[in-house]
Amino acid sequence: MAKVLCVLVVSALLSLFHGFTTATVKTEDGSEEWGYVEVRPRAHMFWWLYRSPYRVNDPSRPWPVILWLQGGPGASGVGIGNFQEIGPLDSNLKPRNSTWLRVADLLFVDNPVGTGFSFVEDASNDKLLVKTDEEAADDLTTLLIMIFNRDEGLQKSPLYIVAESYGGKFAVTLALAALDAIEAGKLKLTLGGVALGDSWISPEDFVFSWAPLLKDLSRLDTNGAKKSMSVAEKIRDELIHGKYVEATTSWRELEEVISQSSNLVDFYNVLLDAFMDPVSSVAAEELGNAIAAQRYSTYLNYLKSSSSSPGSDGDxxxxxxxxxxxKLKIIPKNVTWGGQGNAVFNNFQGDFMKPRINEVDELLAKGVNVTVYNGQVGRAARIFGYGQDAIVLWDVQIGHERFHKVV
Incomplete structure (x- = not known):
């Protein structure tokens, strides 16, 4: 790994939470930079920036910066997005030939606060953890102000917000908050666009899509499909009446019904049983002894470990x-990676099932380029659940004479 030069922005970093100060660290060659931003009193967000060695200086096409937002809520972009998906090194610290660093600088953030290496100083005080997508967007906007406003080089690069799963909800709310901050002169950057990968922006559509798909694949029989659709109808009614916490509880019930009726079909690969997926084996073991309320939260564990034995290759x-x-040097001794992740997830009970279709509509109306993409075999937020959302995207794009195919 490259040698690092520690630049403490305010005094020293103490080992305990009390007295923690903002710190920034750079490698000697400037190719990597990371640090903490205290986005609110006692709430500290961790970020990691990679500057691409493949940068092309072309005034007509400014080199972009991609901000990666992981799902969960409570999954680590710094860990999962970086080392298991798009960063320069994989989880064995071997070079990744397909890294997105070939086409952009990469900014990973552990969002919301409490995720990954981000932390609040008192996890038992739920007022320090955010409860809504909008609150998370405010924290992220504060972070962007701290990072971009002091770096004229970054200000020349358009920022693309790219998100996975629940991160899509964070992406659209952040984009709107960032635009407001830009217009107010508080944030110095150019928003290039937003990309939503298998994003949980229309929960109602998604829960209605699961049973038909699994029945077509013979993973649910007729009775299992009927039970699943019945729970989906209950979720719709709760959403109509604004009972979002109850809808989250019913979503958990739906997960349990599908799990028990399908022989534990894998949540992220419908072609497999949960225990057959080598990546999600740990989550499957946990699911066998827990209610489905834990299934989506095991998304945090599903990608946190590609092996059931700690210390094994790729763990x-x-x-x-x-x-x-x-390497990072600045992580407080009291902070463990992902140690507050479940608390983050639990704090979103009232926002988890809220749709963000209108926010996508707003972004398109403001002229922001929005791209929706999805994998082939995931069920969590599958493309067939984009029905209503795709219509909204198409209509607004026609109104702005932009004809993008939703695929």
Whole structure:
């Protein structure tokens, strides 16, 4: 790994929460930079920026910066998005030939506060953890102000917000908050666009799509499909009446019905049983002894470990708590990677099932380029659940004479 130069922005970083100060660290060659931003009193957000060695200086096409937002809520972009998806190194610290660093600088953030290496100083005080997508967007906007406003080089690069799963809800609310901050002169950057990957922006559509898909694949029989659709109808009624916490509880019930009726079909690959997926084996074991309320929250564990034995090859928990912690140097001793992740997830009970279709509509009306993409075999937020959302996207784009195919 590259040698690092520690630049403490305010005094020293203490080992305990009390007295924690903002810190920024750079590698000697400037290719990497990371640090903490205290986005609110006692709430500290961790970020990691990679500057691309493939940068092309072309005034007509400014080199972009991609901000990656993970799902969950409570899954680590710094860990999962970076080392298991698009960063320069994989979870074995081997070069990734397909890294997105080939086409952009990459900014990973552990969002919301409490995710990954981000933390609040008192996790038992739920007022320090955010409860809504809008609150998370405010924190992220504060972080962007701190990072971009002091770096004229970054200000020349358009920022593209790219999100996965629940991160899509964070992406659209952040984009709107960032635009407001830009217009108010508080944030110095150019928003290039938003990309929503298998994003949980229309929960009602998604829960109605699961049973038909699984029945077509013979993973649900007729009775299982009927039970699933019955719970989906209950969710729709609760959403209509603004009972979002109850809708989250019913979503958990739906997860349990589908799980028990389908022989534990894998949540992220419908062609497999949960225990057959080598990546999600840990989550499957947990599911066998827990209600489906835990299934989506095990998304945090589903990608946090590609092996059931800590320390084995590719185990990202050991990676983040071992060589990565050692490299970063500024992680407080009291903070463990992902240690507050479940608290983050639990705090979103009232916002989890709220749609963000209108926010996508607003972005399009403001002329922001929005791209929707999806994988082939995931069920969590599958493309067939984009029915209503796709119509909204298409209509607004026609109004602005932009004809993008939703695929």
């Amino acid at each position: 990202i928990n050991s990676l983040m708590e071992g060589p990565i912690r050692k």
